[in-house]
Amino acid sequence: MTVLALLQEAADTGAPGSLMDTVGAVGTAAGIRALVTLLVGIPLTRFAAVGARKWASKHMNPQSGLVAGKFVFYSGLAIVAISIMRELGFSLAPLLGAAGVLGIAIGFASQTSVSNVISGIFMIAERPFVLDDLIQVGDVTGRVLSIDTISVKLRTFDNRMVRIPNETLVKSQVVNITRFPIRRLDVRVGVAYKEDPERVRKVLLDIAEKNPRALMEPNPVVVLEGFGDSSINFLFGVWTTQSNFLEVKNGIQEEVKTRFDEEGIEIPFPHRTLYTGAETAPFPVQIVPNAPAGEGAAEGTGA
Amino acid sequence: MNATDVWGEIALEPGESRTVELGTLVLHLKRTVGELWLHAGHDAAAEPKWTRWALPPEAGIHVRPAVPDRLAVVSHENPYNLPPRASARVFVRIPLNVQVVVREADEPDVVIADVPTLVLSDTWWGTFTEGELAYWISTAARAEITPDLFLPHLAMCPFRLTNESKEALPIRHFAVRVTHLTLFASDDRIWTDEVRVRYEGSEEGSEIDFPARPPAECPDGRAIASPRSTSPRGLRALTFDKLITLTSMGV
Numbered sequence: 001m002t003v004l005a006l007l008q009e010a011a012d013t014g015a016p017g018s019l020m021d022t023v024g025a026v027g028t029a030a031g032i033r034a035l036v037t038l039l040v041g042i043p044l045t046r047f048a049a050v051g052a053r054k055w056a057s058k059h060m061n062p063q064s065g066l067v068a069g070k071f072v073f074y075s076g077l078a079i080v081a082i083s084i085m086r087e088l089g090f091s092l093a094p095l096l097g098a099a100g101v102l103g104i105a106i107g108f109a110s111q112t113s114v115s116n117v118i119s120g121i122f123m124i125a126e127r128p129f130v131l132d133d134l135i136q137v138g139d140v141t142g143r144v145l146s147i148d149t150i151s152v153k154l155r156t157f158d159n160r161m162v163r164i165p166n167e168t169l170v171k172s173q174v175v176n177i178t179r180f181p182i183r184r185l186d187v188r189v190g191v192a193y194k195e196d197p198e199r200v201r202k203v204l205l206d207i208a209e210k211n212p213r214a215l216m217e218p219n220p221v222v223v224l225e226g227f228g229d230s231s232i233n234f235l236f237g238v239w240t241t242q243s244n245f246l247e248v249k250n251g252i253q254e255e256v257k258t259r260f261d262e263e264g265i266e267i268p269f270p271h272r273t274l275y276t277g278a279e280t281a282p283f284p285v286q287i288v289p290n291a292p293a294g295e296g297a298a299e300g301t302g303a
Numbered sequence: 304m305n306a307t308d309v310w311g312e313i314a315l316e317p318g319e320s321r322t323v324e325l326g327t328l329v330l331h332l333k334r335t336v337g338e339l340w341l342h343a344g345h346d347a348a349a350e351p352k353w354t355r356w357a358l359p360p361e362a363g364i365h366v367r368p369a370v371p372d373r374l375a376v377v378s379h380e381n382p383y384n385l386p387p388r389a390s391a392r393v394f395v396r397i398p399l400n401v402q403v404v405v406r407e408a409d410e411p412d413v414v415i416a417d418v419p420t421l422v423l424s425d426t427w428w429g430t431f432t433e434g435e436l437a438y439w440i441s442t443a444a445r446a447e448i449t450p451d452l453f454l455p456h457l458a459m460c461p462f463r464l465t466n467e468s469k470e471a472l473p474i475r476h477f478a479v480r481v482t483h484l485t486l487f488a489s490d491d492r493i494w495t496d497e498v499r500v501r502y503e504g505s506e507e508g509s510e511i512d513f514p515a516r517p518p519a520e521c522p523d524g525r526a527i528a529s530p531r532s533t534s535p536r537g538l539r540a541l542t543f544d545k546l547i548t549l550t551s552m553g554v
Contacts, residue, residue, distance in 0.1 A: 182434075214425070
């Protein structure tokens with residue numbers, strides 16, 4: 001029975017002296033019940049949310065755990081709030097009506113947020129990444145800290161937190177770097193035109209074979225990519241596990257430099273040959289006799 | 304040096320040191336009052352980088368062999384095809400690990416170091432999207448063995464392959480689940496139990512059995528190391544590379 005009904009009943013009995021008593025008694029009782037609902041409901045909701053998160057994390061994955069926990073928590077909060085309002089005698093029908101009108105207004109005002117929420121639902125269903133994955137979005141690379149209703153939080157390598165709205169993620173190209181257990185490290189190597197490509201290939205494959213963290217299978221690969229301005233360009237691809245990627249990246253590049261030095265294989269820097277008209281003619285140098293100091297040097301180097 | 308001489312207790316008094324060399328591993332042990340100093344590396348010329356361990360005065364130091372800590376992939380020296388309903392036996396030499404163990408009376412052993420005697424290269428056993436990280440064993444599997452193949456840091460593993468499928472089985476590379484192997488010593492040789500693999504053409508893998516008994520070549524071998532992990536009954540796992548195609552370019 002609601003407070004209003006009790007008040008009506010008290011008024012109908014024609015006992016004005018007892019009206020305030022009734023109001024007081026009903027108000028106190030309802031208040032106590034509402035308080036008890038609040039005090040019991042909130043911890044119970046938290047408990048249920050933690051339980052749901054743990055269960056889903058264990059039986060599905062941590063990401064599903066987060067979603068399940070939040071779903072249970074917010075659903076529980078809504079139930080507690082409705083129960084308290086009922087205890088205090090508020091009728092839900094007018095509230096729901098008002099909520100409909102309010103919903104339209106809020107909907108217009110919060111299109112971005114709603115879009116993020118819906119994008120978040122799509123992302124959870126599609127699962128392009130999970131917690132702790134290393135992803136790249138635009139020019140940001142980081143580990144996924146949390147996947148929330150409106151945004152995803154990343155921790156970058158220099159320990160900054162980056163918040164990316166779900167809508168942005170749905171619209172952008174997301175690269176999941178750690179989805180698969182192995183990765184190929186591509187090293188671009190240029191050697192001088194005088195070098196024998198077959199010898200370079202053998203040396204590179206030997207470098208990969210001698211690095212214990214470079215996987216024997218899939219085999220390392222050496223591809224002659226083309227002829228550059230100053231060098232013959234090779235792609236040296238070495239497979240390794242995600243966890244050893246950085247170690248191999250550092251190691252292999254150092255080993256290439258050291259080994260090429262040992263083998264006398266030249267890594268050229270960009271250079272340019274100047275001709276003065278005839279390709280085979282010597283570069284003309286003019287020597288000016290008895291030139292004043294300073295002036296002659298400047299003129300002598302010109303051509 | 305006998306294959307079994309290096310294993311066992313290393314008696315060290317405070318102030319004494321010992322060096323154990325196996326494969327490419329150099330293991331320095333130095334005992335001081337209340338401490339054990341340990342260095343393990345694969346460069347004999349390098350300066351020792353000591354790790355110090357508190358050591359009760361009554362504790363003993365033991366060195367014992369162990370199988371590697373993950374799957375090993377080996378290639379056959381002469382790849383061939385195993386016809387349907389045929390069986391073959393090959394031998395694989397498994398590089399051992401060395402465990403340094405502190406042992407006290409009435410206390411369980413404490414392993415303070417577990418290091419490979421050879422630096423083994425990594426390899427991948429599986430597809431681009433899932434699989435297992437494995438060691439690549441550079442010593443090829445072979446059909447026959449000779450006395451010179453036995454070395455103190457290598458255990459000989461007999462491998463019986465049976466093709467129960469209806470098609471020929473190419474024997475190129477295969478996986479040895481070394482963590483389930485038991486080590487046995489006989490005279491100056493170290494053996495493992497015979498791995499029995501039955502290939503039935505299933506994509507779920509072959510049926511593998513580890514009998515945990517000395518192989519026929521050393522019937523009186525005594526167990527010197529237990530498996531790192533017990534094998535489940537009826538273990539099925541991918542053993543042959545027939546179902547694996549890993550291209551270098553990743554396509």
